[in-house]
Amino acid sequence: MNRVPLVQKVLKENDRIAGELRERFAEHKILCLNLVSSPGAGKTSLLERTLEAFAPSIRVAVLTGDIQTDNDAVRLARFGFPVKQITTGGTCHLEARMIENAIADWRLEDFDLLLVENVGNLVCPSSYDLGEAAKIVVLSVTEGEDKPLKYPSMFFRSELLVLNKIDLLPYVPFKLEKAREFARRVHPGIEIIELSSLTGEGLPQWQQWIESRLRSHREALAAK
Amino acid sequence: MNRVPLVQKVLKENDRIAGELRERFAEHKILCLNLVSSPGAGKTSLLERTLEAFAPSIRVAVLTGDIQTDNDAVRLARFGFPVKQITTGGTCHLEARMIENAIADWRLEDFDLLLVENVGNLVCPSSYDLGEAAKIVVLSVTEGEDKPLKYPSMFFRSELLVLNKIDLLPYVPFKLEKAREFARRVHPGIEIIELSSLTGEGLPQWQQWIESRLRSHREALAAK
Numbered sequence: 001m002n003r004v005p006l007v008q009k010v011l012k013e014n015d016r017i018a019g020e021l022r023e024r025f026a027e028h029k030i031l032c033l034n035l036v037s038s039p040g041a042g043k044t045s046l047l048e049r050t051l052e053a054f055a056p057s058i059r060v061a062v063l064t065g066d067i068q069t070d071n072d073a074v075r076l077a078r079f080g081f082p083v084k085q086i087t088t089g090g091t092c093h094l095e096a097r098m099i100e101n102a103i104a105d106w107r108l109e110d111f112d113l114l115l116v117e118n119v120g121n122l123v124c125p126s127s128y129d130l131g132e133a134a135k136i137v138v139l140s141v142t143e144g145e146d147k148p149l150k151y152p153s154m155f156f157r158s159e160l161l162v163l164n165k166i167d168l169l170p171y172v173p174f175k176l177e178k179a180r181e182f183a184r185r186v187h188p189g190i191e192i193i194e195l196s197s198l199t200g201e202g203l204p205q206w207q208q209w210i211e212s213r214l215r216s217h218r219e220a221l222a223a224k
Numbered sequence: 225m226n227r228v229p230l231v232q233k234v235l236k237e238n239d240r241i242a243g244e245l246r247e248r249f250a251e252h253k254i255l256c257l258n259l260v261s262s263p264g265a266g267k268t269s270l271l272e273r274t275l276e277a278f279a280p281s282i283r284v285a286v287l288t289g290d291i292q293t294d295n296d297a298v299r300l301a302r303f304g305f306p307v308k309q310i311t312t313g314g315t316c317h318l319e320a321r322m323i324e325n326a327i328a329d330w331r332l333e334d335f336d337l338l339l340v341e342n343v344g345n346l347v348c349p350s351s352y353d354l355g356e357a358a359k360i361v362v363l364s365v366t367e368g369e370d371k372p373l374k375y376p377s378m379f380f381r382s383e384l385l386v387l388n389k390i391d392l393l394p395y396v397p398f399k400l401e402k403a404r405e406f407a408r409r410v411h412p413g414i415e416i417i418e419l420s421s422l423t424g425e426g427l428p429q430w431q432q433w434i435e436s437r438l439r440s441h442r443e444a445l446a447a448k
Contacts, residue, residue, distance in 0.1 A: 038367075039367055039371055040262060040367025068373060068374055069373050069374050123345055123348075124316050124348070142392070143262075143264025143265075149292060149293050150290050151263065151291055168392065168396070171391070
């Protein structure tokens with residue numbers, strides 16, 4: 001079974017397309033963020049609260065990936081921004097080619113920010129570059145503090161860790177300090193925001209993080 | 225990119241080894257159960273409570289899979305049963321070959337029950353037969369009711385759904401009735417147990433389910 005060379009070939013091809021996407025995003029000054037997490041960590045709810053709060057001056061588009069169903073696209077389309085569901089039909093992660101196909105009929109000049117919600121999976125999406133400026137990993141406090149140690153690749157490759165569902169902290173055996181320590185052991189420079197989509201705690205910091213990334217992304221592109 | 229034939233070849237080879245494992249388990253009258261779930265759905269805690277409660281007359285062995293760390297094996301070894309960690313080093317699921325290697329130095333005649341805790345991933349482990357008698361999918365109520373629809377393969381291939389962490393029901397927007405309906409839409413015959421490892425609710429039903437499977441497994445083998 002000669003699997004490694006094939007996996008490498010697939011990843012190389014993915015990286016090539018991701019590189020092209022990154023160039024196209026740069027050309028149109030689009031910040032692309034790739035949200036990854038376990039199933040049910042709260043990515044879609046976080047995106048609902050995010051879209052709800054955006055100033056209309058920020059032109060957002062959303063791609064949301066799932067194995068099956070277009071539930072998430074239906075939930076996210078309510079906010080009036082362009083949303084597309086990518087149904088992978090069994091594939092456990094999004095690939096650059098799927099992004100390329102999904103945006104094929106969009107005018108990229110119409111957008112400032114592209115939010116990609118990956119398939120719920122803490123393993124495989126870490127290997128697939130989608131041309132994003134940054135990966136953001138969402139970890140619910142119901143999942144246990146040890147996840148950064150058990151799934152290090154995802155936390156190592158993410159710039160920001162959103163510790164989600166902190167409203168449940170009184171009811172679960174989860175120590176924030178331990179989770180932060182484990183995340184930083186795997187990735188010392190990772191930024192961390194604690195948040196609850198239910199109560200709204202932490203949402204202003206999250207919104208500020210995106211807006212500050214939007215500004216710095218544009219400045220970096222302008223300086224080129 | 226000619227991926228489909230390779231994936232089929234890998235799965236075919238896996239099925240071959242899984243078939244051999246199944247024969248060996250039958251020969252030694254071992255019931256093998258394969259526990260699957262998202263990361264953090266509570267498989268290890270459930271196994272802790274399970275091992276704690278087993279009558280010494282049931283001879284159990286445990287294999288626990290993770291990308292990295294042997295935390296789970298350390299947690300599970302406390303109960304005095306043989307436990308082995310399978311560290312996949314990046315692979316997002318257990319494969320039959322890993323089980324074969326892990327049990328190579330065990331005397332199978334010493335066991336009645338082999339509990340396999342798969343890597344936390346609601347997608348890929350559904351495709352890999354490990355020679356088990358049944359897959360059991362654990363879904364935490366914090367993950368949302370829609371997971372059976374979004375990850376149908378896993379629920380379709382599992383005989384039992386453990387709806388876990390029901391102690392958190394008062395604090396999360398999760399409707400048990402809806403979760404049951406969605407699971408049965410994907411897999412009409414799936415059995416369902418509602419459970420909390422924290423409060424112990426549902427644990428007797430879970431324990432009875434395993435014991436009844438042990439009995440019927442032996443009867444089926446004896447009738448052959």
